[in-house]
Amino acid sequence: KIRLGVEMMDIDRFKMINDSFGHQIGDECLTAVADVLKNIDDETIFCARYGGDEFVVIIRDKTPEETEKFAAGLLEAVRKENIPNINSGVESYVTISQGICCHEPGQRHVSILECLAQADQALYLAKQKGGNRYELSMD
Numbered sequence: 001k002i003r004l005g006v007e008m009m010d011i012d013r014f015k016m017i018n019d020s021f022g023h024q025i026g027d028e029c030l031t032a033v034a035d036v037l038k039n040i041d042d043e044t045i046f047c048a049r050y051g052g053d054e055f056v057v058i059i060r061d062k063t064p065e066e067t068e069k070f071a072a073g074l075l076e077a078v079r080k081e082n083i084p085n086i087n088s089g090v091e092s093y094v095t096i097s098q099g100i101c102c103h104e105p106g107q108r109h110v111s112i113l114e115c116l117a118q119a120d121q122a123l124y125l126a127k128q129k130g131g132n133r134y135e136l137s138m139d
Contacts, residue, residue: 003105005059005067006115008123009074009098012131014053016087017094029083029094036077045070056116064102064138071098071134091132098134099123 011017011033018026030053037047037055046058059067075096083094099122101115122135129135 002060003062004103004115005057005062005064005100006103006112006119007057007059007067007071007098007100007134008050008116008119009055009057009096010123010127011053012095012097012127013085013087017085020087021084029085032081032083033078033094033096036074036081056119064104064136067100067102068134068136071100071136074098075132075134095132097123097126097131099126099137100134101137104138 011029014026014029017029030049033053033055034049037057040047044060044062048056050056059070062070075098078094078096079091081094084092085094086092099119101118101122103110103115118137122137126133126135
C-alpha cells in the first residue's frame with residue numbers, strides 16, 4: 001500500500017479574466033498555470049487538466065506534511081508568474097485554490113473517485129474561505 005494524495009485545483013475568479021480581458025487572455029492564463037504544473041520536477045507527482053480551469057494532481061508516496069508543503073509551494077509558484085487579474089477580488093495577479101485528499105496506508109480502502117470527491121469538497125471549502133489557499137482533507 002502507498003500513500004496517496006489527490007488534489008483538485010482551479011484558478012480563482014477565472015471567469016473575471018475571460019470577462020475582463022477576453023478568452024484569448026484566458027487561454028494564455030490557463031497555459032501559464034499549466035506550465036507551472038508541467039515544470040514540477042518530481043516523478044511522484046502527476047498533473048493533468050481536469051476541465052475548464054480545473055486541474056488534478058496525483059501525489060504518491062508523500063506524507064500529508066510533504067503534500068501540504070507541495071501545495072504551499074504551488075501557491076507561490078503560480079503567484080510568481082504574476083499573471084494579471086486586476087478584477088479578481090483576491091489579488092491583482094492570478095491565484096489558485098486547492099483541495100487535497102490524503103490517504104494513508106492502513107486506512108480503509110477508498111476508490112480514486114472517493115478521493116477526487118473529497119478533494120473537490122476541500123477545494124470548495126478553500127474557495128469559500130476566499131481562495132488563494134489550500135484545504136486538506138484526511139481520509
